[in-house]
Amino acid sequence: MITGCTAALLQGAPVPVDALEIALRWQDSKPFTRWLETNYGQRWNARWGEFGGVWLEPEEPGDHLWSTRYGEIRATMCDELPETIEVCHGGRSYQVVPLVELELSEPRSAELLRRYRGRQLDSDG
Template structure:
């Protein structure tokens, strides 16, 4: 594991714990007696923090770091195996998918990315509802975001907020909302879909074979899962 990857992992863990407790960077910095700038740099992975500072930051949130070693990418294998063993309905509920879809009834959209893969039984990690939207509906989508406390992902600062909300503006099509995180693929026309059914509900999704051609991350994880399934047991 390179120091850059470790720094990113530590920064992500710190940000997730802070957001889970609904603390601002300034509030956490005050509790841990460090500067807000230091918290921001750590969360962005730009600074390799000292152990005492890290311990103070996590202790301020009543948690502690646990250090372990593992083979490279072993966490992916463990995560894929864990997801493969869980019911799809449970993962749908955890993602909050139905709640998001119920709030987007007037916006033509289809499910894509990891969300579509999940609904077709693929054991890929999904941490946001992924949809495809038409460019012609971007203003309506922006209005929906404004009404539901949307904040757009700021790649420079690696946090939500501080950039234009509208999909037409440059940047990642990724937002936090009152219903969770949403990622959008903006297109001229919606892609071809199939219907899958879970828990008495129909979902329009991009077919898995198409996802494997257009979604490199999902394709890599699927290949990894299939390789593990076909490998002889030791």
């Protein structure tokens, strides 16, 4: 399921998105690792400042950020997925974390949403 700035964008907030952001249950990490292997995944290596050279598996220490043939994926690992709402975009349905929940639980998304709302108030005033 989709979270972070990706979820905010799908709900109409004009925020920058540099990677697909997902919430992933720990129990689903093995199928996710297999998907990464199939799709040329490489994990972010903070020590080298580039992708590659570290284990793909989310259970291994390191940032939960991967590069794939489809782009970058950032995962928030959790025991249970948060509540979602369904949004439609381009004729497809997506399960996303609601904006209000993003503001409460994800500092990066919350800051971008606050800046966006501040600009809206400035332009209306």
